[in-house]
Amino acid sequence: MITLYHSPQTRSSSIVWLLEELGVPYGTKHVTFRRVDGTGARDPVNPHPHGKVPALTDGGDTLFESSAIALYLTDKYRATWMGPAAGEAGRDAYLSWLAYRPGVLEPALILRRLGTPHVQGMMGWAEANEVEEVLNAHLAARDYFLGDRFSAVDILLGGGIHFMLMARMMSETEVLKAYAARVTARPAFARMMAA
Amino acid sequence: MITLYHRPRTRSSRFLWLLEELGAPYQVKLTTTLSPDGTGARDAANPHPHGKVPAIMDSDDGTVVFESPAIVLYLTDKFPTAGIGPAIGDKDRGAYLSWLAYYTGVFEPSFMSKFMNVEVPVGSAGWVSVEKMMPTIIETLSNGPYLLGDRFSGADVLYSTTFALFANTPVKQESPVIEAYVKRALARPAYARAQAREDG
Numbered sequence: 493m494i495t496l497y498h499s500p501q502t503r504s505s506s507i508v509w510l511l512e513e514l515g516v517p518y519g520t521k522h523v524t525f526r527r528v529d530g531t532g533a534r535d536p537v538n539p540h541p542h543g544k545v546p547a548l549t550d551g552g553d554t555l556f557e558s559s560a561i562a563l564y565l566t567d568k569y570r571a572t573w574m575g576p577a578a579g580e581a582g583r584d585a586y587l588s589w590l591a592y593r594p595g596v597l598e599p600a601l602i603l604r605r606l607g608t609p610h611v612q613g614m615m616g617w618a619e620a621n622e623v624e625e626v627l628n629a630h631l632a633a634r635d636y637f638l639g640d641r642f643s644a645v646d647i648l649l650g651g652g653i654h655f656m657l658m659a660r661m662m663s664e665t666e667v668l669k670a671y672a673a674r675v676t677a678r679p680a681f682a683r684m685m686a687a
Numbered sequence: 688m689i690t691l692y693h694r695p696r697t698r699s700s701r702f703l704w705l706l707e708e709l710g711a712p713y714q715v716k717l718t719t720t721l722s723p724d725g726t727g728a729r730d731a732a733n734p735h736p737h738g739k740v741p742a743i744m745d746s747d748d749g750t751v752v753f754e755s756p757a758i759v760l761y762l763t764d765k766f767p768t769a770g771i772g773p774a775i776g777d778k779d780r781g782a783y784l785s786w787l788a789y790y791t792g793v794f795e796p797s798f799m800s801k802f803m804n805v806e807v808p809v810g811s812a813g814w815v816s817v818e819k820m821m822p823t824i825i826e827t828l829s830n831g832p833y834l835l836g837d838r839f840s841g842a843d844v845l846y847s848t849t850f851a852l853f854a855n856t857p858v859k860q861e862s863p864v865i866e867a868y869v870k871r872a873l874a875r876p877a878y879a880r881a882q883a884r885e886d887g
């Protein structure tokens with residue numbers, strides 16, 4: 493049985509969305525964490541090493557970090573296709589874009605908001621404007637990150653883009669707006685929002 | 688045949704090590720990137736969307752993989768015989784995926800924040816401060832000796848080389864556990880073979 497350590501309206505909502513897409517049985521355990529405003533405390537039952545959400549357990553397996561959880565779930569539960577399997581065409585782009593969210597998109601945009609200057613060549617991410625250019629160029633040419641098929645990348649990166657547009661951390665363009673509208677129109681997104 | 692886009696003494700160097708560990712057929716394509724001092728230029732042939740290294744191309748089917756944790760996983764899944772990447776269904780797979788994702792989402796931004804002297808905003812940033820992170824890593828490696836316990840994996844290639852790199856910098860970690868970990872990992876024969884190919 494899958495247990496998701498979750499807190500509504502946070503990064504763990506993406507995993508609720510993914511589980512709804514996959515249609516597998518799961519339970520959620522609501523946990524608290526330290527919020528931006530200083531309220532809330534870390535919940536000792538949460539297996540994430542820093543008490544963050546999401547974390548997930550499934551049988552004897554324990555996972556932390558969003559992209560790891562998404563990959564684990566889509567590799568294991570394959571009745572609904574949410575990403576290419578190992579050896580299947582598109583696996584390369586799937587793994588690369590899953591890693592791009594925590595490794596490039598998030599640090600680039602969060603540090604821009606904090607006013608931290610970008611140090612070209614040393615930081616593992618890219619300058620935020622350049623990240624926006626790459627995402628716009630990629631999505632101008634296709635409906636979804638992997639082409640014409642919706643995958644878990646569109647939940648993690650797509651959900652991230654949707655959130656960052658709403659939080660005005662990213663410049664709104666026609667391409668990104670249309671893309672965010674496309675992915676958030678999915679019934680599983682609405683089920684996540686209602687959960 | 689795997690082509691590694693590589694620039695000597697950068698984040699791509701450890702992929703020579705990984706490829707040597709895996710016994711994978713590979714070739715090195717030396718490339719240039721923009722350096723912090725403003726020298727160097729992007730190489731249009733490099734398939735990484737930001738012109739970074741590493742990136743790989745697999746000529747068996749024309750696939751392109753970028754971002755270090757993705758490349759590690761792609762390669763250890765494709766070349767399983769070396770046994771340094773738990774397969775799908777293996778009891779260590781979950782921890783393997785988690786530590787790979789943690790590397791890029793927590794470990795690197797955490798050290799970079801320290802390096803840049805910026806406070807990590809609690810609750811919004813996806814990472815934590817080095818002070819909060821290191822006890823977790825030290826505890827894991829004390830029980831280890833590797834991230835997955837007694838099993839060396841592709842994840843150790845990322846972490847051990849980063850700690851080795853920090854040895855001569857202000858973010859050096861004074862910890863006998865980390866020192867022993869780096870020493871043990873870098874003593875592997877494949878690491879020495881990789882060093883011999885560093886310049887192409």
Ligand SMILES: N[C@@H](CCC(=O)N[C@@H](CS)C(=O)NCC(=O)O)C(=O)O
Nearest residue numbers: 502503525544545557558792810813
């Ligand atoms: N790198 C993590 C980030 C997870 C994260 O930072 N989640 C936030 C909620 S949106 C959290 O739990 N913050 C609490 C804290 O940092 O203590 C991932 O990709 O899953």
Ligand SMILES: N[C@@H](CCC(=O)N[C@@H](CS)C(=O)NCC(=O)O)C(=O)O
Nearest residue numbers: 613616697698720721739740754755
């Ligand atoms: N997030 C990337 C980081 C790669 C990276 O930043 N590599 C550096 C060399 S150590 C680079 O190519 N820098 C050139 C640039 O940023 O333009 C990964 O994990 O692979």
